[in-house]
Amino acid sequence: MVERFGLTLRPALSAALALLGGALLVAAFAPLELWGLQPLLMAGLYALNRHARPGQVLLQGWLFGLGWLSVGLWWLYISLNTYGHLPPALAAGGVLLLCAGLALYVALALGFWARWLRREGGPGVAVLNALSWSAMMLLADVARGTWLTGFPWIAQGYAHTTGLFAGLPLWLGTYGTGFAATLSGVALVELVLARAALQRLAWAGTAALPVLLSLTLPQAWTTPTGALRVRLFQTAIDPLVKFQPAEISQALTWHQRIVREALGAPQGQSPQLLLTPETSVPLIASQLDASWWQALAQPLRERDGVGGEPRHALLLGVFTGDEARGYTNTAVAVTAQWPDSAGSASLAVSPFQGSAPLGVDAPGDSSGGPYLYGKRHLLPFGEFVPPGFHWFVSLLGIPMSDQTPAKSAPVLRVAGQRVRPLICYEDLFAQDVSDSVRGTPDDATVLVNQSNLAWFGPRLIQAQHLQFSRMRALEFQRPLVRATNTGATAAVDERGHVTAALPPDQPGQLDVTVTGRTGLTPYARWLAAWGHAPLVLLALALVLAAGLRRRTL
Known part of the structure; x- marks a missing residue:
């Protein structure tokens, strides 16, 4: 059923939906390029997370990441089996083990959010929940793409080489574009759950803002x-x-x-x-x-x-x-x-x-x-x-x-x-x-x-x-x-x-x-000067705001 703070489902069903959502996310990337799936599936994962216990959120995040990466990286099996001469079971196990490890970035980020940042409360709390959840997904993407030499394959923002968000990469880069599209999807969840007309208007504006910026920001820089x-x-x-x-x-x-x-x-x-x-x-x-x-x-x-x-x-x-x-x-x-x-x-x-x-x-x-x-x-x-x-x-x-x-x-x-x-x-x-x-x-x-x-x-x-x-x-x-x-x-x-x-x-x-x-481009300018620090600092500021708000409630 739908409650004030999200979906209440049996744990097994919510886990299955998270795994399925991650697997479907691959369709947002080439060759299908169904870019709209990225914000919608992020919205679905957020809806599952909003009302689940922290342990369940951690599991949902891990399963979502496992589905996303194992379907998106299955071609590694060919290298291990055909050219590496590993037996099929060992080659498949190696791919799953790698993807399971990479999925921990999503699991730990969302588990942290559920345990230390999420609150149940009024409209102000909902804003911090949405912003901090999107920020933790941004941090998970940046961490996967930079730590231990980095492996950013099919990071969220890559879904938006075309579509309504394609005007953002030259301003925000891949990670920033992924964050903006994710926030747009998360805002749709809050829009559906909002009760007051003014709240719904505010969430509708939040969902539309990244699209409006993508369509109206200057694009000619070179x-x-x-x-x-x-x-x-x-x-x-x-x-x-x-x-x-x-x-x-x-x-x-x-x-x-x-x-x-x-x-x-x-x-x-x-x-x-x-x-x-x-x-x-x-x-x-x-x-x-x-x-x-x-x-x-x-x-x-x-x-x-x-x-x-x-x-x-x-x-x-x-x-x-x-x-x-x-x-x-x-x-x-x-x-x-x-x-x-x-x-x-x-x-x-x-x-x-x-x-x-x-x-x-x-x-x-x-x-x-x-x-x-x-x-x-x-x-x-x-x-x-x-x-x-x-x-x-x-x-x-x-x-x-x-x-x-x-x-x-x-x-x-x-x-x-x-x-x-x-x-x-x-x-x-x-x-x-x-x-x-x-x-x-x-x-x-x-x-x-x-x-x-x-x-x-x-x-x-x-x-x-x-x-x-x-x-x-x-x-x-x-x-x-x-x-x-x-x-x-x-x-x-x-x-x-x-x-x-x-x-x-x-x-x-x-x-x-x-x-x-x-x-x-604006992105080239700030990336050369500061690297990904502006995005990381933005995410940490949102996380800190949510954490401080949680301690005062």
């Missing part, structure tokens, strides 16, 4: 800086055969061929940036002869000449480093300025110095050597091994599973644009992008992503990752292009709209022209 012609490659190579000698030989030949073909086009029509997927060269850079690198650079020299800013570049994926110093997942730019001296062309990992790229053993030009961008945000278990878990990762047999992170984020200057690479799931972390969008002359004008999602199968993950890239484009108002092994290889404009894409799971190339942009 300006165009010129066009960049980009050719995106999708290689569609099975990870099970990628490291076989015949496949490696074909990959090396293919890289040389795509440069010759691209630079063979008439002047003004050839792509200015060639972008290959993550680790498209399945070797360590030091294993490659100098002659191979020079063969890549030769067509670029013939077209551009040596000296000045490059007008064309190939940005390829390869590992750098060695066993002693560690391996780094790296994007290497080959241009007409590639070192032309005799000697070794090996590349090795060394610490970043200020804004300098990875150190190199190769002969360098006047700018200090080839452009290198090393991946900085590593994926737990896939790219670095948390302490105490080496035994588990050894069972999976994943190559390069304990890598060395890079420390700086240099931009690649090509054809008048400043390109910022993002490797794999680095585009889930807005704070990483803000390192290159801070209001300086070196700010990135174009974002690029190199990924290889073949380890996780053809379903769901491609659409999800593309949506996260779209959110980064929205937040910073920068175009973003993606080159992947199996998908989604696509171009996204500064409004987060996909302008072109290749069909998934098949080889191909995609020619696009993107418009670089300069300037700062």
Whole structure:
């Protein structure tokens, strides 16, 4: 039945509804993008929590998180079973264990709310209940996305790359947008439960305010800086055969061929940036002869000449480093300025110095050597091994599973644009992008992503990752292009709209022209200055207000 403070249901039924609500939340994200489900399902969870005992609220939060994350991350099973060779039961158990752990963020946040913040009382108490509940969900999202290196996959705000709340990300970012949409949904619950007309009017205004702001706040914060012609490659190579000698030989030949073909086009029509997927060269850079690198650079020299800013570049994926110093997942730019001296062309990992790229053993030009961008945000278990878990990762047999992170984020200057690479799931972390969008002359004008999602199968993950890239484009108002092994290889404009894409799971190339942009959105400005501290402080202020009010009642 419905009582003054929420739903009174049998504990088993409320638990089942929480689990079902979390599972349904995945439909709010790509590929379905039923964005309206996010505030509505948050409203449903809030209604369940309002009248339940603290222990029940904790369980409801955990089950909601378990349903949300296990349905949204089921593709991890493919990596563990197909490529990690774990038995089905163990692979499925591993995914559920991970999701159960991540669901604790929601459980502990809501359990804390029920035990220490919630009160039953008049309209003023209802306001604090709604605000503090939404604040605790915000803190759970931020904590999951930042603690222990962070894993913000399908955070609430990602549901709103389209829809009525899509005008908020460039002001509030993903987490702030999720908070605003959640508060809108929670206000609908209080609107239904309110008795007085004035209360209903106030709650209706609260529910509508985020939508009104999204539709009316200024959206134009960046300006165009010129066009960049980009050719995106999708290689569609099975990870099970990628490291076989015949496949490696074909990959090396293919890289040389795509440069010759691209630079063979008439002047003004050839792509200015060639972008290959993550680790498209399945070797360590030091294993490659100098002659191979020079063969890549030769067509670029013939077209551009040596000296000045490059007008064309190939940005390829390869590992750098060695066993002693560690391996780094790296994007290497080959241009007409590639070192032309005799000697070794090996590349090795060394610490970043200020804004300098990875150190190199190769002969360098006047700018200090080839452009290198090393991946900085590593994926737990896939790219670095948390302490105490080496035994588990050894069972999976994943190559390069304990890598060395890079420390700086240099931009690649090509054809008048400043390109910022993002490797794999680095585009889930807005704070990483803000390192290159801070209001300086070196700010990135174009974002690029190199990924290889073949380890996780053809379903769901491609659409999800593309949506996260779209959110980064929205937040910073920068175009973003993606080159992947199996998908989604696509171009996204500064409004987060996909302008072109290749069909998934098949080889191909995609020619696009993107418009670089300069300037700062409000979100980019405050994120660069303070990180997520403003959102955390806002949430803590709401929590403190609710806690102090509870003590006085």
